[in-house]
Amino acid sequence: MTEMAMNWFWDCVTPDLIQTFSVSAMPYTGKSKYQSIQILDSPAFGRCLVLDGKIQCSESDEFIYHETLVHPAMIAHPKPETVFIAGGGEGATLREVLAHKTVKRVVMVDIDRKVPQICQKYLPSLSQGAFDDSRLELLYMDALKYVAETKEKFDVMILDLTEPLEEGPAYLLFAKEFYQDLSKKLKKGGIMSLQAGATSVMFPSTFLAVVNTLRAVFSVVAPYQAEIPSFGGPWGFAVASQTLDLRELSPEEIDRRLASRVRGPLRFYDGLAHPGIFSLPKYLRQQIAEEKRVITKDKPVFTY
């Protein structure tokens, strides 16, 4: 059967649901101190980064993820000059942040030195030279520790973390204690955003708990979602702030800010796309309203 693809990557969404795609080459397979790292080439999604068996991004749809994570918070802020990024070793979140001409300084903290190395070598389209930008300070350390100890405050803080896997490096970064620390490091009028797990009707559990935990810390929390095909379904995000509510922005104002501040055209996000990601289905709004869990370091949430 020469025409059927022979090698397949299995991404186990749940024990009973698998997204599998064919793999034409495996340019890199290795391990860092923190996680397994793989670069796969797939006809369906192009080149992909896989950490601990979970796809992190693919060439074909990473623009959806990264634009959705970065621009709502950046645009909501009147003039974002200092930005903090936790995680995001691929460099694409950094790339989108640096596209904002207002930005003067970015501090990016990733625990795993190897991910940026591997991605710059095998997936240079993700960072597009962003790691060489003079506005960047890149630190390899625990974001938890950095946020707790830094004296610096930021206009925008972005969490681009792997899912809270039971054995993975990130689960404490989804807890109320960390969000409280983050809140203290936001400048007045500052805003944060993060990815928050799948929003699929089948298993929105992590997303719901993250959103509710944010609400325990921040005055204004706006959950939203976008479809990321390589993740196997719709993905949740949230922006959170003590003061700013980006839901008040009109499509026209969003487009005006994007035009004046952002270098280069975006592909996913603009004023008309904005309501598409912030207007959630009725059942999901109800589930968010009814959610009671607050994630703490003693009561963590783990994704399968």
Next chain:
Amino acid sequence: MTEMAMNWFWDCVTPDLIQTFSVSAMPYTGKSKYQSIQILDSPAFGRCLVLDGKIQCSESDEFIYHETLVHPAMIAHPKPETVFIAGGGEGATLREVLAHKTVKRVVMVDIDRKVPQICQKYLPSLSQGAFDDSRLELLYMDALKYVAETKEKFDVMILDLTEPLEEGPAYLLFAKEFYQDLSKKLKKGGIMSLQAGATSVMFPSTFLAVVNTLRAVFSVVAPYQAEIPSFGGPWGFAVASQTLDLRELSPEEIDRRLASRVRGPLRFYDGLAHPGIFSLPKYLRQQIAEEKRVITKDKPVFTY
């Protein structure tokens, strides 16, 4: 390995991308004159209907599909009294249509007598008795022929068809000629809606062609999308009319109409969810704008 599920259904989205879910039982497997029919039980999605190897609906997320297909067009119409449904043998589209108290008559035309039989037996939650409603006239015949020959006209016409598979029964129902016939059977001020294939960034091709073909026939075409997890990604729909533009409806007006006209609460669709399905990403709006194909019976489009 007793804990791993043993039986898996493979839904080939493309030759290089498969969504697979475990199957705990196969209550029915058979063939009708037109297609293979299967009822599967799956831990991920509950009980599913599968036609010609493609999942048609699952207990867990059919409400998203059917509410999204039916209510935008029904709500856009000031007073839908007569409704035509092509396909929809599961009975769930009919169920949603009949929930509108304004409806006095529904003509439903499905080519395959066996699908309603099997679904009423194995998936009664889909139709919830709708097939017994006295407002219904149910015909087993080719919808193409019915629409061409009927003298009747309708306020709302809904196409709930299987994808245009090369060997399947439905591909001529995605052609301009059929849309022209449909348009003639809409009453003045009437509106139609249909499902139009996947909108995933990877393979929106069928969706784009369907939307453009509608534009060749109707003055107002509003494409939209919703995430249907069991379909393996976001799914496209469109409403089309010569006069009505539902994009002018405010969330408040949508909620007002739903409250006054529709029996029972909806789970997915309401005024706040509405912009979430009609506000498309920038790249998808651009692709729609640039699309040139018009599907005709001589130049059909086939989905993998």
Next chain:
Amino acid sequence: MTEMAMNWFWDCVTPDLIQTFSVSAMPYTGKSKYQSIQILDSPAFGRCLVLDGKIQCSESDEFIYHETLVHPAMIAHPKPETVFIAGGGEGATLREVLAHKTVKRVVMVDIDRKVPQICQKYLPSLSQGAFDDSRLELLYMDALKYVAETKEKFDVMILDLTEPLEEGPAYLLFAKEFYQDLSKKLKKGGIMSLQAGATSVMFPSTFLAVVNTLRAVFSVVAPYQAEIPSFGGPWGFAVASQTLDLRELSPEEIDRRLASRVRGPLRFYDGLAHPGIFSLPKYLRQQIAEEKRVITKDKPVFTY
């Protein structure tokens, strides 16, 4: 992709090797007190019995397994009149034993009352009425307890047990203590046989340990193997006795005994096939010679 089979059974041979076959129907899925039970229809193997996720037999190749398990020991015995069977709930081992005209009495002990019921209903070709034979006494109890307590002795004793899965019902029946009890219930000149797990070059571990454990109890142990496609590779067996060595039988003598004693033609086993199953590859004979493990109830062996 209507031509590709949609439902697949996965038989995990090891965590890194899976045999998967398409399933056209699942006539029965249930659980007994002891194990999960499934009847599957597959184009590759016909109807199959699956216990705890492991295929036990298929219509297409069960004759290989059952003839190989039963006839070498039966033929080696000069006149087998009383036979004991442990397990074998499908009834096919019983069918092969009862084909021997010398047999006057069979005691069959299976722990799970449900397997014979399900198999007689869904796989009647396995037992072919054997359960109704007046020579049979069928007991539903633990074979361990029966063998320990019975006062009866047998000419031939056959163990047709599921693999020693960690959570399964059978692992104590692969231990030296049980073989010692068995040996005491063999009449003088008696012989036993059993299935002993995969002999594949990749993972012969259970087979090697079982053979060596038999050698710790019996004077003459003859390991052998046959290819059972639905098991995913070659399968190991052994005959053991304090006195009888069937390897001394010539092909002519085997054919003579089969002709005079066995009703109906066999499909797999005869004098010419005999050396094909008892002549093991050099590396496997060496591994058997070097094996040191003796399975005891305190040091059990588990198959993946």
Next chain:
Amino acid sequence: MTEMAMNWFWDCVTPDLIQTFSVSAMPYTGKSKYQSIQILDSPAFGRCLVLDGKIQCSESDEFIYHETLVHPAMIAHPKPETVFIAGGGEGATLREVLAHKTVKRVVMVDIDRKVPQICQKYLPSLSQGAFDDSRLELLYMDALKYVAETKEKFDVMILDLTEPLEEGPAYLLFAKEFYQDLSKKLKKGGIMSLQAGATSVMFPSTFLAVVNTLRAVFSVVAPYQAEIPSFGGPWGFAVASQTLDLRELSPEEIDRRLASRVRGPLRFYDGLAHPGIFSLPKYLRQQIAEEKRVITKDKPVFTY
């Protein structure tokens, strides 16, 4: 799910039966003029060579295949000095041939220059330097043409060809016409051997036709089989000659010849293993006896 392997190779045995194993790395993926070539690392089988999507050999069980293909014919011949090999680009058949001290000259003809290159680089254990042996003449051309045109004759001729896939390079090398040409190039008292496809009870069709085609050309044909786990089941072979019948060799004579002629110990084949591969099951002998097909270039046989 970090513990489950993520990348899997699917070897489609039939459209309804797949052997799949996990892949930890893909050191090489490419195409030659004749076929696709892949080197895979798998926990189950070690490093593997895959041509046109079919596994050709794995580090863990290639010794079974190559010893079984080469030594019965070589040992049957009283003094093999000149040997012809068709195919066998991996170099392991060559390795086994050159282990015979009697051999003075080997002509090896493979159509695909790239397979030996890739194998020497990625799987050096297959050839173990055999390509550098001064007794070898290696030609890259169509074996069909070479055999038709050469003036040379050989003591032993070995066909180590890929299966007769419909689009593959080898199918004409399984036809009566080629066997007739081969027979003319055997010295008096010469013998040939070949691999002849799966012997599984489910799909022995190619094997049966090849054996019967050999019988149309050679006076003595001895079919045999061995279990090759990475091929997904038992595999068929045959030796054929106008005069020599290796079935007359006693185990003792086989061991004597191996000891005196072959450098280094074998792992699979010896006098005791010999009857294990040549004593076929009763049903398979019957199928061979009843087979009527003779493969000709106008009536080829294709393997799935």
